[in-house]
Amino acid sequence: MAVITRSASLNDLPVLDNFLQLLVEAERPFDETIRSGHVIYYDLKSLIENENAALLVLEDNGELVGCGYALIQKAKSYLVFSQYAHLGFMYVVPAYRGRGLNQQLITELKKWALSKGISEMQLEVYEENIAAVKAYEKAGFSKLLLTMRCSIEDL
Template identity: 75%
Template sequence: MDGIKTRRATTDDLPVLDNFLQLLVDAERPFDETIKEGKAIYYDLRMLIESDDAELLVLDKDGTLVGCGYALIQKAKSYLKYREYAHLGFMYVVPEYRGMGLNQRLIDGLKQWVLSKGVREVRLEVYEDNTAAVKAYEKAGFKKLLSTMRYEIR
């Protein structure tokens, strides 16, 4: 089809994934003025690769990574109906490969992994002003649940 394979990330992928992480941070800075300047680390990528409670998938086009995303099983708050859920994050597709349904392919692969772990609740966070990402997640079946608000006291 498009020659792009979805596979589990390996530690050999870490240099490219580290770069993807900084590209993601740079893309999110316009939505969040509280992200510090310079290198910012959102995730422990090695842990996501090595943990039994996480699945980090990459999109591989002929040996070149063009996207990634992870699912991490986490304990739920005691007041919720479920005991654990999967948090999706690090959803990134290289700009020239966007609009090809690759984000959906990543989400589908992560959902399969989540179900294989016996978990049915999946959550993620997205900046409300990132309308392209919001639309992509809504297309994948996600619904808005809660807004985080902030105020800086000066």
């Protein structure tokens, strides 16, 4: 049976909360500024209930195996588009990786964005996360901007 993509429901929140912590753990090696312990990147309940967001899940025989969202956001005034869909919370359970499920999610999120009249999609990814960068490039994304940081507390 094929892995299906569907909209997340409030009943999915416990599994999605777990996916979020797994995602945080996977990203910690790329970002020393993520604090230790339980971290919340997103208000998942709000994403489920927001008409300007689509939180999708991947389901295999009743078990959630991945997720991702698109959220319509206002663009900066100097850009050629007024709104865009921000993509986030892209997660696939390790045993299901390499099956094209990330692409499946992105395709459905693109369809949703287009149905809302949105033709621009953006996301953030750690530059050192080569596998993720390649997956997003395969889905049609290209690098746009590099965010840099430094700690200045030791001056």
